[in-house]
Amino acid sequence: MDWTWFHRFGSPPHLYGLAGRLTPWFAWPSAFLIAAGLYGGLVLAPADYQQGDGFRVIYVHAPSAWLSLMAYTWMAVAAAIGLVWRMKAAHAAAASCAPLGAWFTVAALCTGMLWGKPMWGTYWVWDPRLTSELVLLFLYLGYMGLRSAIEDPQRADRASAVLAIVGVINVPIVRYSVEWWNSIHQAPSVMKFGKPSISWPMLTPLLIMFVGFTLLFVALLLVRLRGEILRRERHARWVAEVVAG
Amino acid sequence: MSSAVSCARLVIGRDLRLAFRNRTQLLHPLLFFAIVTTLFPLALTPEPSQLRDVAPAVLWVGALLASLLAIEFLFREDAQDGTLEQYALSGRSLTWLLFAKTVSHWLLSGLPLALMSPIVAYGLAVSPAAMPGIAASVALGTIALSLLGAISAALTLGIRRGGALLSLLTLPLAVPLLIFGAQATARAIEGASLVAPMYFLAACAVLGLTLAPLAAAAAVRISLE
Amino acid sequence: MSDFLSMGGYASSVWPSVALTFGIIAWNIVAARRSFAAARAEARRRLAVEGSP
Numbered sequence: 004m005d006w007t008w009f010h011r012f013g014s015p016p017h018l019y020g021l022a023g024r025l026t027p028w029f030a031w032p033s034a035f036l037i038a039a040g041l042y043g044g045l046v047l048a049p050a051d052y053q054q055g056d057g058f059r060v061i062y063v064h065a066p067s068a069w070l071s072l073m074a075y076t077w078m079a080v081a082a083a084i085g086l087v088w089r090m091k092a093a094h095a096a097a098a099s100c101a102p103l104g105a106w107f108t109v110a111a112l113c114t115g116m117l118w119g120k121p122m123w124g125t126y127w128v129w130d131p132r133l134t135s136e137l138v139l140l141f142l143y144l145g146y147m148g149l150r151s152a153i154e155d156p157q158r159a160d161r162a163s164a165v166l167a168i169v170g171v172i173n174v175p176i177v178r179y180s181v182e183w184w185n186s187i188h189q190a191p192s193v194m195k196f197g198k199p200s201i202s203w204p205m206l207t208p209l210l211i212m213f214v215g216f217t218l219l220f221v222a223l224l225l226v227r228l229r230g231e232i233l234r235r236e237r238h239a240r241w242v243a244e245v246v247a248g
Numbered sequence: 249m250s251s252a253v254s255c256a257r258l259v260i261g262r263d264l265r266l267a268f269r270n271r272t273q274l275l276h277p278l279l280f281f282a283i284v285t286t287l288f289p290l291a292l293t294p295e296p297s298q299l300r301d302v303a304p305a306v307l308w309v310g311a312l313l314a315s316l317l318a319i320e321f322l323f324r325e326d327a328q329d330g331t332l333e334q335y336a337l338s339g340r341s342l343t344w345l346l347f348a349k350t351v352s353h354w355l356l357s358g359l360p361l362a363l364m365s366p367i368v369a370y371g372l373a374v375s376p377a378a379m380p381g382i383a384a385s386v387a388l389g390t391i392a393l394s395l396l397g398a399i400s401a402a403l404t405l406g407i408r409r410g411g412a413l414l415s416l417l418t419l420p421l422a423v424p425l426l427i428f429g430a431q432a433t434a435r436a437i438e439g440a441s442l443v444a445p446m447y448f449l450a451a452c453a454v455l456g457l458t459l460a461p462l463a464a465a466a467a468v469r470i471s472l473e
Numbered sequence: 474m475s476d477f478l479s480m481g482g483y484a485s486s487v488w489p490s491v492a493l494t495f496g497i498i499a500w501n502i503v504a505a506r507r508s509f510a511a512a513r514a515e516a517r518r519r520l521a522v523e524g525s526p
Contacts, residue, residue: 041491045477045491054483055482055483057480057483059487063490063494064494067494067497102501102504103505106497106500106501109497110494110497114490117485117489117490118486121485141419142420144416145413145416148413149403152407162470165466165467165470166403166417169421170421172455172459173421176424176452180428181427184431219498223502227505227508227509230510231508233509233512233513234512234515237516242516243516246520247517247520
């Protein structure tokens with residue numbers, strides 16, 4: 004099999020240029036889709052028969068939670084590629100995923116708490132979703148902490164890559180154990196979402212939001228990726244040409 | 249094969265000898281465990297029924313923090329005096345050597361904690377019938393914890409003041425162990441069957457046995473680069 | 474309009490959630506651009522000091 008495309012794709016100058024060219028193609032559709040999804044979710048979708056208009060938090064909560072998990076997975080995949088093929092650009096991508104993922108984890112946590120207030124009567128309940136989201140935030144913070152604690156950038160890349168891979172194996176175990184724990188200490192949860200009874204007019208804006216948030220994430224990732232590539236390649240000749248222009 | 253086993257035996261023997269030569273360091277995590285679990289009745293209540301309710305949490309959080317204290321020293325001295333570098337250059341599998349080191353670490357920290365946990369549990373008004381279950385769950389849980397800690401310890405090698413970072417890396421990963429372990433202890437105290445949480449702990453330990461030494465070896469190599 | 478703003482009594486949940494999420498999105502856009510700009514400025518400065526490699 005011919006792997007030259009892979010190395011060409013991973014070569015920093017190529018990826019730097021590609022990321023720059025692709026960014027608007029992700030940013031503008033994402034802005035459009037998020038605007039449409041928000042209008043659909045807050046205005047067009049009918050109120051839920053149990054939760055009334057309170058369920059509309061889902062249109063910002065669920066996509067944030069999705070991004071928080073997706074970012075961790077992408078980070079681990081990029082880290083593994085970087086570790087196995089010693090590809091600098093992949094490490095740069097992993098480094099760019101972490102702050103974005105951590106921020107969207109914060110968004111998912113806070114919106115989950117705001118949603119919980121009317122549903123549970125309190126901001127914080129040890130609900131399995133919220134709890135595993137909190138653990139995920141700690142995993143992100145640990146990853147970023149390790150990265151910033153190691154001074155040599157290449158060592159930081161490789162050590163944090165090992166941590167990301169260990170973490171991504173651990174995330175489903177944490178999720179499962181937290182759900183098991185919750186099933187034992189059964190606190191009857193009033194919150195019901197993700198049930199199949201959700202109707203199409205409710206679901207369509209949600210799906211639009213999912214796609215919009217994913218595109219937004221890619222756009223943000225590409226912008227950060229270019230910066231991370233420049234930091235790793237600062238001694239290269241192509242950087243001088245790009246930056247001087 | 250036999251050379252691999254004798255190699256592991258040498259590593260474990262060396263670690264045990266060194267540890268017994270420096271006994272106080274060995275005792276610190278155990279002492280910490282004893283003190284932390286003493287603080288709870290003082291802060292909470294001497295009422296036996298209430299102590300029994302919080303006993304699983306106290307035992308497991310105490311054991312978790314105590315073994316975290318021990319994990320800090322898992323590779324540190326060997327990294328400082330160059331032993332780890334020798335291991336990496338020895339031509340033997342570094343994964344296997346680190347596995348042996350983790351085993352000796354468990355023998356020196358996890359096993360004593362497990363043996364001590366019935367005494368601590370007795371102080372928390374737990375009935376003696378629950379002791380075998382408690383000791384077994386702590387023993388099994390600390391196996392997985394030592395393996396997990398080996399990864400974090402290897403990752404934080406060479407970082408100045410890595411102790412706080414070590415906790416930040418290890419504790420979120422140890423959440424499943426805490427849940428299953430505390431549940432096993434709670435069931436032992438109630439006199440219920442421990443099978444389910446013990447299976448989960450064993451599954452975590454097996455996963456750790458297969459993957460953690462590999463990850464730790466990768467991390468040690470990175471720190472030596 | 475005021476019906477829409479009151480969100481059927483859930484205004485205190487829905488609007489802060491939306492505001493917070495979009496605040497975080499806005500901050501991430503700013504932070505990502507800043508991070509890239511900082512990397513480029515750093516490369517430029519290095520180039521000015523050390524000359525072309």
